[in-house]
Each structure stands twice: as structure tokens, then as C-alpha cells.
Amino acid sequence: MKPKITIYDVAKRAGVSQPTVSKVLNHYPHVKQSTKEKVQKAIDDLGFEPDFLARSLVTNKTRTIGLIVGDIANPFYAETAKVIIKEAQGSGYEVILVDTDYRRDFFEQSVKSLIAKRVDGVIIASITRKNDQIKDLQELGIPIMLYNRNLDSKSVNYIELDNEKGSMLAVEHLITLGHKRIAYISGPIQYSSFQNRLNGYLLGLRKHGIDPHQDLIYEGPFDYENILQYTLRLLVADLHERPTGFIVANDQMAIAVMDAIKRFGLRIPEDMSVIGFDNIDISASPFIGLTTVSQQKKRMAILSIQHLISIIEGKTAIDQSIRITLEPELIIRKTSGSVK
Amino acid sequence: MKPKITIYDVAKRAGVSQPTVSKVLNHYPHVKQSTKEKVQKAIDDLGFEPDFLARSLVTNKTRTIGLIVGDIANPFYAETAKVIIKEAQGSGYEVILVDTDYRRDFFEQSVKSLIAKRVDGVIIASITRKNDQIKDLQELGIPIMLYNRNLDSKSVNYIELDNEKGSMLAVEHLITLGHKRIAYISGPIQYSSFQNRLNGYLLGLRKHGIDPHQDLIYEGPFDYENILQYTLRLLVADLHERPTGFIVANDQMAIAVMDAIKRFGLRIPEDMSVIGFDNIDISASPFIGLTTVSQQKKRMAILSIQHLISIIEGKTAIDQSIRITLEPELIIRKTSGSVK
DNA sequence: CTGAAAGCGCTTACAG
DNA sequence: CTGAAAGCGCTTACAG
Numbered sequence: 001m002k003p004k005i006t007i008y009d010v011a012k013r014a015g016v017s018q019p020t021v022s023k024v025l026n027h028y029p030h031v032k033q034s035t036k037e038k039v040q041k042a043i044d045d046l047g048f049e050p051d052f053l054a055r056s057l058v059t060n061k062t063r064t065i066g067l068i069v070g071d072i073a074n075p076f077y078a079e080t081a082k083v084i085i086k087e088a089q090g091s092g093y094e095v096i097l098v099d100t101d102y103r104r105d106f107f108e109q110s111v112k113s114l115i116a117k118r119v120d121g122v123i124i125a126s127i128t129r130k131n132d133q134i135k136d137l138q139e140l141g142i143p144i145m146l147y148n149r150n151l152d153s154k155s156v157n158y159i160e161l162d163n164e165k166g167s168m169l170a171v172e173h174l175i176t177l178g179h180k181r182i183a184y185i186s187g188p189i190q191y192s193s194f195q196n197r198l199n200g201y202l203l204g205l206r207k208h209g210i211d212p213h214q215d216l217i218y219e220g221p222f223d224y225e226n227i228l229q230y231t232l233r234l235l236v237a238d239l240h241e242r243p244t245g246f247i248v249a250n251d252q253m254a255i256a257v258m259d260a261i262k263r264f265g266l267r268i269p270e271d272m273s274v275i276g277f278d279n280i281d282i283s284a285s286p287f288i289g290l291t292t293v294s295q296q297k298k299r300m301a302i303l304s305i306q307h308l309i310s311i312i313e314g315k316t317a318i319d320q321s322i323r324i325t326l327e328p329e330l331i332i333r334k335t336s337g338s339v340k
Numbered sequence: 341m342k343p344k345i346t347i348y349d350v351a352k353r354a355g356v357s358q359p360t361v362s363k364v365l366n367h368y369p370h371v372k373q374s375t376k377e378k379v380q381k382a383i384d385d386l387g388f389e390p391d392f393l394a395r396s397l398v399t400n401k402t403r404t405i406g407l408i409v410g411d412i413a414n415p416f417y418a419e420t421a422k423v424i425i426k427e428a429q430g431s432g433y434e435v436i437l438v439d440t441d442y443r444r445d446f447f448e449q450s451v452k453s454l455i456a457k458r459v460d461g462v463i464i465a466s467i468t469r470k471n472d473q474i475k476d477l478q479e480l481g482i483p484i485m486l487y488n489r490n491l492d493s494k495s496v497n498y499i500e501l502d503n504e505k506g507s508m509l510a511v512e513h514l515i516t517l518g519h520k521r522i523a524y525i526s527g528p529i530q531y532s533s534f535q536n537r538l539n540g541y542l543l544g545l546r547k548h549g550i551d552p553h554q555d556l557i558y559e560g561p562f563d564y565e566n567i568l569q570y571t572l573r574l575l576v577a578d579l580h581e582r583p584t585g586f587i588v589a590n591d592q593m594a595i596a597v598m599d600a601i602k603r604f605g606l607r608i609p610e611d612m613s614v615i616g617f618d619n620i621d622i623s624a625s626p627f628i629g630l631t632t633v634s635q636q637k638k639r640m641a642i643l644s645i646q647h648l649i650s651i652i653e654g655k656t657a658i659d660q661s662i663r664i665t666l667e668p669e670l671i672i673r674k675t676s677g678s679v680k
Numbered sequence: 681c682t683g684a685a686a687g688c689g690c691t692t693a694c695a696g
Numbered sequence: 697c698t699g700a701a702a703g704c705g706c707t708t709a710c711a712g
Contacts (some may be wrong), residue, residue, distance in 0.1 A: 002479045002480065004480070004705090006704095006705055006706085007705065007706065008705080016682080016683085017682065017683045017684080018683090018705095018706085019682080019683060019684085019685095019706095019707075019708080020681090020682060020683070022706070022707060022708085023681095023682085023707095025706095025707095026707080030681055030682090031681070031682085032681060032682085035681080035682080049452065049455060049456055050456065050705085050706075051456065051458065051704090051705055051706065052453075052456040052457045052458070052706095053393060053396055053397050053402070053457065053458050053704090053705080053706085054397055054688090054704070054705035054706035054707090055705080055706055055707075056393055056688090056706090057393050057394055057397060057687095057688045057689070057690090057704090057705080057706070057707095058687075058688045058705090058706060058707045058708080059688090059706090059707070059708095060688080062393070062457075064436070064457065071422070072412075072418055072421055072422045072425065073415075073418050073419045073422040073621070075413075075415060075418065077418075078412055078413050078415065078417075078418035079413045081412055081437070082411070082412045082413040082439055085412065085437060085438070085439045086439055086441070089438070089439070089446070089449075089450070094436045094438070094453055094454075094457065095436065095437060096404070096434045096435065096436050096437075097421070097425060097435060097436075097437040098425070098429070098434070099422055099425045099426060099429070101426070106429070109429075110429070112389065113392075113434055114434075115389060116389055116390065116391065116392040117392045117393065117402075117404070117434065118391065118392070118393050139342045140342065140344070255622070255625055255627070258627065259625060259626055259627075262626050262627075263626070281413070282595070282622055285595055285599060285628075286599055286602050286603070287595070287598065287599075287602070287627045287628055288625075288627050288628075344689090346688095346689055346690085347689065347690065348689080356698080356699085357698065357699045357700080358689095358690085358699090359690095359691075359692080359698080359699060359700085359701095360697090360698060360699070362690070362691060362692085363691095363697095363698085365690095365691095366691080370697055370698090371697070371698085372697060372698085375697080375698080390689085390690075391688090391689055391690065392690095393688090393689080393690085394688070394689035394690035394691090394704090395689080395690055395691070396690090396704090397688090397689080397690070397691090397703095397704045397705070397706090398689090398690060398691045398692075398703075398704045399690090399691070399692095399704090400704080
């Protein structure tokens with residue numbers, strides 16, 4: 001285990017003062033060419049790498065950003081995290097990834113840790129609508145970008161999908177195919193995206209003169225097993241009470257719904273239609289072929305990191321918040337069909 | 341934007357010296373109860389949170405670990421990263437996630453950044469067999485855990501699967517089902533896991549008196565499109581030269597292979613068998629139902645983070661490296677069947 | 681163009 | 697039990 005090489009070692013070897021080394025490190029304009037070379041040689045000889053921690057303490061920049069997601073094992077988050085991380089790395093930032101398991105206590109703890117570690121900014125992909133920790137970050141001047149979420153309060157940057165419209169597209173697609181009894185499987189509506197998707201479903205039905213039926217709407221624990229069991233319970237209903245189609249608030253849950261339908265012995269889409277939300281990669285596979293609402297996940301991810309970095313580096317004025325709403329697109333594959 | 345509250349502010353308000361505040365912060369034993377309370381009150385009043393950066397500079401501990409993966413969008417990495425991150429968070433560590441896109445230059449850059457940011461340790465899930473940057477980390481005394489990988493050099497901690505045995509299980513399963521012409525789709529063999537899986541395939545065939553055929557082995561770019569195209573090319577061969585089964589070095593690629601088979605109009609498993617590697621979550625879905633070699637991903641992930649933290653915190657002696665090899669298990673689903 | 685000094689926000693021996 | 701002093705490894709005015 002070698003002793004750590006510091007800027008002092010470099011200075012001594014180059015025969016200059018330690019601040020001078022700092023100046024060549026930071027490409028200060030007024031350094032004589034010859035001393036620049038002496039210093040550079042000493043750096044190379046010693047294999048010196050400046051310590052970011054020490055630098056951060058004085059510059060107040062860590063070149064680290066936080067990314068908070070609800071569940072990195074959900075492909076939607078993994079696929080977008082990839083885009084965010086690559087883009088950040090390309091701009092010289094590292095990202096601390098936090099997985100909250102959709103739990104409030106974990107979320108709160110994480111924000112504290114990220115503040116303590118002085119991240120330069122944070123992208124939050126999983127936050128409940130009401131949240132006051134955002135305020136802590138804002139007061140400390142840490143830029144925030146909400147991604148796929150929105151808040152009840154104002155003055156926070158966000159990029160989201162027009163979720164309401166997304167659901168309406170799904171509803172209208174099914175109605176066009178002759179469906180009248182359409183079930184809806186939601187994620188927790190404390191999250192704005194899930195709330196808005198649910199709203200869109202209700203609006204879409206009403207617009208076509210269909211009264212939403214409480215028994216056909218699920219909002220509860222949204223792990224695979226719970227979704228599977230709920231779906232099975234809906235299917236055992238009398239035929240005239242059984243839905244003919246499902247709209248599901250994300251693809252991951254939609255796959256669980258499809259699993260239940262298949263286990264129950266019904267065919268998709270002949271007997272039952274399913275529409276998801278997110279358009280994760282696997283949904284395009286011919287073995288899934290899920291009809292789904294795309295939320296332009298890559299675009300959303302890249303915009304959020306680019307804007308965040310732009311704010312961090314002072315290239316975007318912060319006196320006005322960034323609010324971007326992307327257009328949803330219905331991608332029709334083979335899990336949606338005409339009602340019999 | 342509030343000014344940052346420091347330990348000095350707390351000291352002044354509590355009417356004690358600044359080191360005394362530090363002592364109550366760190367739960368030093370010899371602090372009078374009454375001053376402890378005074379200080380705690382000042383901390384609460386001001387909402388003070390100690391700055392980790394400053395602390396790290398002196399303690400030489402950042403409570404941050406690095407996790408390097410090849411592609412976080414591959415569910416295998418996402419699902420295991422989740423386990424690692426959750427466990428780390430539970431022990432008071434944050435994780436910087438690095439995605440290398442399997443590129444050497446990105447890998448090298450990342451290691452430098454992680455060193456500069458003084459991570460307490462690093463878990464590497466994607467590293468080529470020959471690599472000398474490991475040495476840099478070791479010389480700096482930064483603990484390393486290789487995860488799902490191994491190195492040609494000695495003296496590095498790793499947890500891996502018996503990959504050779506895994507492939508042999510797959511080969512023998514197909515041979516038992518009557519297959520003789522078995523194709524193999526590999527990832528880049530600079531990675532030990534892929535090299536060992538390929539070795540197992542070759543060994544398995546030879547053990548049963550079958551000579552491996554070069555035309556049935558693919559090693560090249562391993563994105564979806566390339567795998568799809570290669571598979572299609574194999575399928576157009578004359579019937580007697582066409583393989584009857586595929587063993588694929590990971591599930592993600594296996595799904596691409598299945599896609600090609602389906603597009604070509606063949607049925608799985610009636611006309612063609614497919615076996616993957618990893619047992620990612622989606623493989624268990626009835627719509628995929630992939631026969632695959634499980635590498636106990638959750639166990640592997642949790643062991644690697646637990647051991648790493650144990651080393652970081654000095655609970656494990658570092659004079660001997662940790663070498664753990666897990667047993668593979670063949671999970672037979674519905675993509676493997678008897679040859680016609 | 682270069683260096684002496686102060687400071688970022690903490691911890692840690694060391695005295696007392 | 698508490699505080700004065702030094703130090704972690706850098707950057708940044710400020711003089712010269």
C-alpha cells in the first residue's frame with residue numbers, strides 16, 4: 001500500500017510552490033511555459049491524481065449528482081438510469097444511485113445523505129406529490145429535476161409525460177375496439193404519474209358515456225404477486241361482469257396481468273385485451289408484444305440530465321423553473337383486439 | 341438560499357468550543373450529560389447536518405462505494421445492483437453506479453474517478469481478464485470485490501459462479517433430449533465468465549463424443565440486432581447443417597435468439613431448443629419460459645456487498661483473499677425439448 | 681509570473 | 697470533562 005501522493009510532493013519534486021502546482025492543474029492562464037512543463041513532468045513521474053474531496057471542500061462542487069428511483073429492478077428505471085448515467089459520465093459527473101423501494105422513510109434518509117455528501121444536483125424519479133424535503137434541497141441551492149413526476153407545489157423543475165392524455169389514448173383505443181368493461185390497475189396514487197394516469201382513464205370513459213365501475217379499479221400493493229391475484233379474482237366473476245380489457249399503469253404490472261389471464265386459460269387478445277404504460281424494451285419482444293403507451297423514456301431521461309447539468313453549471317437561469325410535458329404515443333402491438 | 345450551517349454555528353449557540361460539538365456528534369464517551377444536551381439542542385434548533393465531505397477528508401472514509409457494471413439496462417445487472425444498493429444503504433453507504441458499456445476506455449476513466457472521489461471500496465461486475473488498474477486500487481488500499489468475474493492474476497477477492505459447470509449442465513440437458521448439433525452464442529471472451537461458459541460448452545460436447553463445430557459458435561458484437569441476424573443466418577443453412585438447439589451465454593441474448601427463431605417460422609421447443617444463462621426475472625414469465633442456468637444472482641450480490649463492507653470496516657482480515665464459487669443450477673422451463 | 685497566507689468544515693491527539 | 701492547535705489536500709484572493 002503506497003502512501004498517497006499529494007500536491008506537496010509534486011511541488012517539491014518540481015521545485016515550485018504548492019499553489020503553483022494548483023495553477024497548472026487548473027489551467028490558469030498566467031503560468032510560464034517552462035514551469036508548466038516542470039510541473040507536468042513531476043505529475044507524470046509521480047502518477048499524481050488530485051484529490052477530488054479536498055478540491056470539493058473549497059470549490060463547493062463535487063461533480064456528483066444523485067439519482068433517486070423507486071425500484072431499479074423495474075426495467076423502466078434501469079433503462080432510463082442508463083441514459084442518465086452515460087450522459088452524466090460524458091460530462092464529467094458521477095451519479096449516486098438511490099433505490100427507495102417506494103418507501104417514504106428510505107426516501108427521506110437518502111435526501112439527507114445526498115445533502116451531506118454535497119451532490120451538485122439531484123434527479124428524482126420517485127417522489128410523492130406532497131413532499132417538503134424538496135424545500136430543504138432548494139434552500140441549500142441544490143438544483144433538482146423531477147423526472148416522470150410532478151409536485152403539487154410550484155417552482156420546481158420537472159419533465160413529465162402528459163399522463164392523462166396517455167391513458168385517454170389507451171381507453172379510446174379499447175373503446176374503438178368495442179370494449180365497454182375496461183379494468184384499470186393503478187400504482188400508488190400518491191405519485192403524480194399514477195394519479196394522472198388514473199384520471200385519464202376516468203375521463204376517457206366518461207367522455208364516451210361510460211360510468212367507471214369501482215370494482216374494476218385496483219389501487220394497492222403493486223408487486224407481481226398482488227397484481228396476479230387481483231387479476232385472477234376479477235376473472236372469476238360472472239361473464240357479464242368480467243372486464244374485456246385491462247389498462248395497466250406500467251408495463252411491469254401489465255406483464256403480471258397477462259400472466260394471470262394466461263393462467264386462467266383465456267387468450268390475449270381474443271378473449272382479453274391488455275394495455276401497458278412505459279414501453280420498456282421487453283414489451284417489444286414478439287413473446288410479449290404489449291400494446292402500450294410510450295413515454296419517450298430516452299428523451300425524457302436525456303432532457304432531464306442535460307437540463308440539470310446546465311443549471312448546475314450556471315448556463316440556465318434559475319429564476320424560472322423548467323416545465324416540460326412530453327406527448328404520449330400509443331404503440332399498438334398484439335395484446336389489444338376487438339371484443340368478441 | 342440559506343447560508344450553510346457549520347459546526348461553528350452550533351458551538352457558538354451552545355456556548356461551547358467547536359471540538360466539543362464534534363465530540364457529541366461522534367458519541368465520544370467522556371462528555372458531560374448537561375453539555376451533551378446543550379449541544380444537541382443547538383443542533384436541533386439550527387437543523388445542523390454535518391458535512392460529510394469535510395469529515396471524509398480527515399477520517400479518510402467516504403461511506404461511498406463504487407459499483408461498476410457493463411450495462412445497467414441488462415436486467416441481470418439491474419436486479420443485482422438493486423440488491424447491492426439496498427444492502428449498502430442499510431449499512432450507511434451510498435453507491436456510485438458506473439456503466440461502462442463494456443468499453444475499456446470508459447472502464448479506465450471510471451476507476452480513476454472513483455479513486456479521485458476516494459470511494460471506500462469497489463464492486464466490479466465487468467472487467468476483462470487482464471487488467472492492471474486493479475493494481476492501482478490495491479496499492480491505494482481500496483478494497484475490491486469482483487462479482488461474476490475473475491482475473492488471471494491472483495490475490496483479488498471474487499465471487500463467481502462455476503460457469504464451466506453451468507454450461508455443461510446445459511449441454512448435457514440438450515444431449516439427453518437427443519440434440520447433437522448445438523450452437524453456442526457467446527459474449528466477449530475477454531470476460532472470464534464468458535470464456536468459462538464457452539469452455540464448459542466445449543468440454544460438455546467432447547465429453548459426449550461430439551466434436552464442436554466452429555460454424556456453430558458465435559462470438560462477436562452482442563447487441564440485440566447482431567444476435568438476431570447471426571441466428572437467422574444459421575437457420576437458413578441446409579436442414580442437416582442447421583442446429584437443433586442453442587445455448588446462449590446470457591438470457592438477454594437468448595431472448596434475441598428466440599425472436600429470430602420465431603421470425604424464421606420455427607417453433608420453440610418443437611423445432612428448436614434454447615437455453616440461456618442468468619435467470620433474469622422476465623425469463624420466468626410464462627410468455628418467455630426460458631430454460632436457463634441460474635447463477636443465484638441475489639445470493640451472489642448480497643455476498644459481494646457484505647464481504648466488501650466487512651473488509652472496509654476491518655472485520656475481515658485482508659491478508660487472504662476471498663474466493664467464493666457458487667454452484668449453478670439448471671432451471672428447466674419450456675424452451676428446451678426433445679429433438680424431432 | 682510566482683509564493684505566503686488564509687480558508688473550506690470537519691476530527692484528533694494533546695494539555696490542562 | 698473541555699478547549700487550543702494542528703491537520704486532512706486542496707483553491708483562491710492578494711502581494712510582490
